[in-house]
Amino acid sequence: MNDQNPRSRSRSDDQPELEQAGKLNDLSPDELDVEQKLKTLKPVGPSLDWDEFAASLMDHCTIENLPERESDARGLLMPQAIEVSLLKTSQAVSAPARSQLVASWVGGMALGACLMLAASVLWNRHAVQSADGTQLSKNRQATLPDRRSTIEIEQSAIDAVANANAVPVAAGGDSAAGDSAGEPGFEPSEQQIVGERFVGDRFVDDTWQTNLLYPWSYEATRNGTPRLTVGYLVTVRHPRSHEAAHFSVPATPRIRAESNLPSRSPRGSYQLLQELLKTGVF
Amino acid sequence: MASLRQIYEQHSAKLLLYARQWCVHPEDALQDAFLDLIRKQPPPDDPVAWLFKAVRFRAMNVQRKESRQVRYRAASSETFDEPWFQPHLDSQLESAEVVEALKRLTDAEREIVVASVWCELTFEQIAALVGSSASSVHRRYQAALRQLSSALNSPVSTKRIAP
Numbered sequence: 001m002n003d004q005n006p007r008s009r010s011r012s013d014d015q016p017e018l019e020q021a022g023k024l025n026d027l028s029p030d031e032l033d034v035e036q037k038l039k040t041l042k043p044v045g046p047s048l049d050w051d052e053f054a055a056s057l058m059d060h061c062t063i064e065n066l067p068e069r070e071s072d073a074r075g076l077l078m079p080q081a082i083e084v085s086l087l088k089t090s091q092a093v094s095a096p097a098r099s100q101l102v103a104s105w106v107g108g109m110a111l112g113a114c115l116m117l118a119a120s121v122l123w124n125r126h127a128v129q130s131a132d133g134t135q136l137s138k139n140r141q142a143t144l145p146d147r148r149s150t151i152e153i154e155q156s157a158i159d160a161v162a163n164a165n166a167v168p169v170a171a172g173g174d175s176a177a178g179d180s181a182g183e184p185g186f187e188p189s190e191q192q193i194v195g196e197r198f199v200g201d202r203f204v205d206d207t208w209q210t211n212l213l214y215p216w217s218y219e220a221t222r223n224g225t226p227r228l229t230v231g232y233l234v235t236v237r238h239p240r241s242h243e244a245a246h247f248s249v250p251a252t253p254r255i256r257a258e259s260n261l262p263s264r265s266p267r268g269s270y271q272l273l274q275e276l277l278k279t280g281v282f
Numbered sequence: 283m284a285s286l287r288q289i290y291e292q293h294s295a296k297l298l299l300y301a302r303q304w305c306v307h308p309e310d311a312l313q314d315a316f317l318d319l320i321r322k323q324p325p326p327d328d329p330v331a332w333l334f335k336a337v338r339f340r341a342m343n344v345q346r347k348e349s350r351q352v353r354y355r356a357a358s359s360e361t362f363d364e365p366w367f368q369p370h371l372d373s374q375l376e377s378a379e380v381v382e383a384l385k386r387l388t389d390a391e392r393e394i395v396v397a398s399v400w401c402e403l404t405f406e407q408i409a410a411l412v413g414s415s416a417s418s419v420h421r422r423y424q425a426a427l428r429q430l431s432s433a434l435n436s437p438v439s440t441k442r443i444a445p
Binding site for chain 1: 286287290291294295296298299309312313316364365366367368370374375377380395399400424427428430431434435
């Protein structure tokens with residue numbers, strides 16, 4: 001690295017301009033001394049190696065798989081603006097599992113005006129097949145007054161995720177991304193099950209509008225018992241056309257780091273989910 | 283052209299330090315910048331220089347998000363201060379003191395020092411990033427080094443080195 005020290009090049013390259021500006025390109029002994037001392041410090045590297053980082057990039061890129069007919073919604077779904085997760089308590093499968101969906105804002109620019117999309121909070125007491133066959137099902141959706149779009153988790157996807165036996169393995173994510181919510185035959189694809197997060201079992205309802213990254217970690221810290229959730233199918237309905245777009249929730253490097261779990265590709269995340277379901281975490 | 287992997291492995295630490303000036307979660311900015319690079323069509327001629335510009339922009343965006351989270355951070359008394367530099371026994375400076383000294387510089391001076399010393403960018407590249415001339419960047423660099431020299435060469439700031 002130092003063999004091709006651009007700093008050395010820079011001085012010679014800049015020399016004409018600097019001389020023209022009446023400045024010498026030399027540093028005083030004191031300046032050189034401190035510069036050399038500073039160079040002995042090495043920046044902290046990333047927490048993810050390349051494979052992990054590449055997997056995180058791939059998670060984001062799955063959003064690009066939305067079909068053309070969802071173009072309106074897709075235009076509003078900038079990856080960096082989306083932070084949505086289905087929060088699940090770590091109850092055993094045999095008990096009623098309460099899920100909490102927190103949706104965040106989705107920002108978009110249209111005709112020079114900034115369209116801020118709010119989101120909704122959906123509490124789901126979804127169907128869970130218990131060990132003795134009892135099925136409990138209840139849906140409850142709470143929406144905020146200023147919401148302009150509805151982001152909701154499809155019940156079918158929740159049920160599929162909650163029940164290991166119901167999670168089908170479908171190659172690729174395009175087909176699922178194009179299906180409408182609740183349509184017969186809708187199945188989550190493995191590409192749509194990505195990411196790992198530690199989350200709290202309760203969400204602070206006045207924090208969702210700003211950014212969900214911090215409240216997640218905050219809740220995990222405050223409760224002292226971090227919860228694990230896995231990326232889920234999320235359906236975003238366009239505020240005007242009500243078209244549905246399905247996408248996965250990508251995990252940022254920090255979330256991955258905080259999860260204390262190895263970063264996983266979508267396939268790896270799916271396998272992780274299967275393992276968790278088998279162990280009764282959900 | 284270098285592969286993404288090569289760029290990541292060779293420059294991610296520099297890019298993270300560069301982003302760390304603005305935000306406490308620089309890896310998010312780095313990820314966003316790489317996503318931008320992947321989607322960039324046609325790809326930039328100099329992807330590394332382009333990444334620095336993208337990271338700068340993204341880090342400022344992350345900073346704005348983080349500023350909205352201050353109240354939550356205070357509520358949980360949780361801090362996200364991460365070290366800027368690796369612990370290095372042979373270094374003649376304490377990294378924490380260097381960071382403190384850097385933080386006392388102006389934003390522009392700190393950016394130039396970080397970009398020049400650790401990111402190893404040329405003055406012209408830095409000038410393109412900050413929207414200034416190379417000569418102006420050099421002048422600020424010299425001024426910043428003088429301030430750092432003054433701050434770090436005081437007896438209490440200089441790390442003792444075993445003989």
